[in-house]
Amino acid sequence: MSVIENRPKVYEGSRIPSPIPTALAVDPEKHPLEDILTINFGPNHPSTHGVLRLVVDLDGEMVAGVSAVIGYLHTGFEKTMEQKTWWKCITYPERIDYVSFQVNELAFVLAIEKLLGIGVPRKATWMRMCLSELTRIHSHLVWLGTSALELGAISMFWYTFDDRDTTLDLFEMVCGTRMHTRYFQAGGLAEDIPEGFYAQAREWCKKMPKAIDEYEAILDRNAIWLKRTKGIGLLSADDAIALGQSGPVLRASGVNWDLRKNMPYLAYDEVSFDVPVFPEGDVYARYRVHMEEMRESVRIVSQCLDRLEEMRGEPWIADDRKVVLPPREELHTSMESLIHHFKIVTEGYMVPEGEVYQCVESPRGEFGVYVVSDGGPKPWRVKFRAPSFVALQATATCMTDAAIADMIAIVGSLDGVMGEVDR
Amino acid sequence: MSYDGIPSLVETTGGHGETTLVVDAARIVEACTYLRDELGFNFLSDLTPTDYLGWGSRGVSGYIGTAAGRDMHGPGTQGLARVPDPKPKRFAVNYHALRLADDPARVRVQAWLDDGEEIDSVVPIWPTADWFEREAWDMFGIVFRGHPNLVRILMEDDWEGHPLRKDYPIGGEPVRFSGAE
Numbered sequence: 391m392s393v394i395e396n397r398p399k400v401y402e403g404s405r406i407p408s409p410i411p412t413a414l415a416v417d418p419e420k421h422p423l424e425d426i427l428t429i430n431f432g433p434n435h436p437s438t439h440g441v442l443r444l445v446v447d448l449d450g451e452m453v454a455g456v457s458a459v460i461g462y463l464h465t466g467f468e469k470t471m472e473q474k475t476w477w478k479c480i481t482y483p484e485r486i487d488y489v490s491f492q493v494n495e496l497a498f499v500l501a502i503e504k505l506l507g508i509g510v511p512r513k514a515t516w517m518r519m520c521l522s523e524l525t526r527i528h529s530h531l532v533w534l535g536t537s538a539l540e541l542g543a544i545s546m547f548w549y550t551f552d553d554r555d556t557t558l559d560l561f562e563m564v565c566g567t568r569m570h571t572r573y574f575q576a577g578g579l580a581e582d583i584p585e586g587f588y589a590q591a592r593e594w595c596k597k598m599p600k601a602i603d604e605y606e607a608i609l610d611r612n613a614i615w616l617k618r619t620k621g622i623g624l625l626s627a628d629d630a631i632a633l634g635q636s637g638p639v640l641r642a643s644g645v646n647w648d649l650r651k652n653m654p655y656l657a658y659d660e661v662s663f664d665v666p667v668f669p670e671g672d673v674y675a676r677y678r679v680h681m682e683e684m685r686e687s688v689r690i691v692s693q694c695l696d697r698l699e700e701m702r703g704e705p706w707i708a709d710d711r712k713v714v715l716p717p718r719e720e721l722h723t724s725m726e727s728l729i730h731h732f733k734i735v736t737e738g739y740m741v742p743e744g745e746v747y748q749c750v751e752s753p754r755g756e757f758g759v760y761v762v763s764d765g766g767p768k769p770w771r772v773k774f775r776a777p778s779f780v781a782l783q784a785t786a787t788c789m790t791d792a793a794i795a796d797m798i799a800i801v802g803s804l805d806g807v808m809g810e811v812d813r
Numbered sequence: 814m815s816y817d818g819i820p821s822l823v824e825t826t827g828g829h830g831e832t833t834l835v836v837d838a839a840r841i842v843e844a845c846t847y848l849r850d851e852l853g854f855n856f857l858s859d860l861t862p863t864d865y866l867g868w869g870s871r872g873v874s875g876y877i878g879t880a881a882g883r884d885m886h887g888p889g890t891q892g893l894a895r896v897p898d899p900k901p902k903r904f905a906v907n908y909h910a911l912r913l914a915d916d917p918a919r920v921r922v923q924a925w926l927d928d929g930e931e932i933d934s935v936v937p938i939w940p941t942a943d944w945f946e947r948e949a950w951d952m953f954g955i956v957f958r959g960h961p962n963l964v965r966i967l968m969e970d971d972w973e974g975h976p977l978r979k980d981y982p983i984g985g986e987p988v989r990f991s992g993a994e
Binding site: 406409410411412413460461464466468469473504505631632633634645647652653743744745746747749756758760762764765770771773775779780782783812813 | 828829830831833855856857858859861863864865868869895897898907909913917919921936939940941943944952961962965966967968969976977981983
């Protein structure tokens with residue numbers, strides 16, 4: 391891990407409010423209580439990234455107290471998944487965080503595979519990495535566009551969404567749909583990689599670094615952007631760890647921690663990339679982490695393409711008829727294949743009894759899946775450790791001494807996706 | 814790494830490359846404090862209960878679409894290959910702790926509770942447990958003693974019941990905001 395040496399102190403001591411760590415109470419010595427105006431920020435407000443509601447106590451322009459209210463998008467994913475077969479459940483994690491769909495699907499599929507003890511062909515592993523990084527870029531582009539939009543940089547939104555579109559074109563080419571692909575299966579991938587993918591992805595890899603340079607050119611010399619992000623929403627490394635922050639928020643507080651590097655999964659130990667870390671702990675540092683991460687992800691994607699092109703003609707899914715659908719053409723000639731196909735589709739496959747916690751580095755941080763199986767075709771319990779849910783716990787700490795206008799920048803920089811927060 | 818020094822440790826189990834430490838629920842704070850201060854588990858990844866009501870009995874994990882489920886143990890069905898091992902009590906509270914350091918490690922601390930039993934809050938140890946414990950209360954009705962603000966988080970304040978319990982009905986709940994009241 392190692393926190394950066396000789397880093398500037400973000401602030402002295404801890405700022406986590408007490409006794410409730412996630413709610414900032416009004417301090418009567420700093421803010422006279424008769425001046426306090428309590429307002430509802432959200433749940434329907436264009437800059438709350440969905441349906442987040444903040445109850446804010448204002449003293450003039452300054453935020454004196456704040457507490458977050460969530461649950462407006464609660465749809466009971468975890469309860470629903472207990473009623474579905476493992477096979478059908480794969481579609482659900484994607485819809486929880488609709489911006490980083492492929493990474494969420496990956497975490498759940500890896501958890502099933504861990505319980506099943508099934509091996510995965512190397513082509514599937516590399517393709518999963520490739521698509522995970524494409525998703526990371528997609529998610530960061532959405533983040534960048536909307537966060538800049540909220541601070542008044544409207545043109546950013548059009549630029550990033552243009553490039554997001556070409557990223558989604560790649561998904562459409564491989565998986566048939568632009569989002570919520572259900573491309574990862576227990577055992578590998580749903581389909582082989584189409585021939586045209588490599589050329590189009592290479593072109594995308596060539597274009598993307600230039601596009602990121604352009605975003606920086608727009609924002610990094612924009613006096614308003616700098617003024618509204620630098621020194622705002624401070625979070626020290628110790629507070630970030632105590633509050634369970636992960637991903638860009640943690641790395642922007644000077645903690646060098648990335649699951650892809652520190653606890654590698656898939657084949658992340660075989661690709662070269664750097665983990666961007668910035669010690670300032672403010673909104674600007676979070677922006678910097680996002681930008682550098684996009685560059686690193688492009689690097690990983692092109693390395694994946696190199697390896698995948700060598701694997702042309704290799705299998706993309708494990709050969710285990712109890713878990714994996716048989717090839718379509720076999721259904722016309724083989725009775726056993728027909729039975730297997732029928733069983734998997736109607737009843738689902740059996741997953742051995744056990745419990746696992748599987749986590750991956752999603753664009754927002756540590757996305758974990760805790761699953762319990764009783765040996766039957768349905769999960770007994772599924773729990774998602776959503777990084778956005780945890781990130782919003784830091785709003786109160788970040789909001790210390792903030793003005794109401796800073797609040798927009800802070801909430802944006804924590805990158806909460808409400809679908810994932812409320813599940 | 815040795816976990817033998819953890820106070821109130823009941824047993825250590827493994828499987829799938831993970832470590833589960835079953836501890837005495839009454840002394841959960843002691844165990845977690847030891848984990849954080851002596852073993853360096855400074856990061857709480859996740860906290861979640863599981864309801865094991867009906868674990869291993871018929872119909873629970875049954876066929877799709879039938880109200881009563883299917884008898885998984887009857888002859889002629891391709892049900893469970895074996896009846897799962899019984900669990901000591903109804904609820905397991907799982908704490909997934911991470912040592913965020915150069916030599917990272919993960920453990921699952923597990924404490925068992927019966928319906929109505931309470932457990933001490935770990936918010937003083939890991940502040941991030943705040944919302945996790947509120948969610949656990951909201952969804953399972955488990956009371957965390959000493960939590961500074963144990964109110965519902967995902968459901969509305971006046972919601973009745975705890976949805977992720979296994980005896981909470983699926984479908985058929987009263988329609989809210991229907992205008993008929």
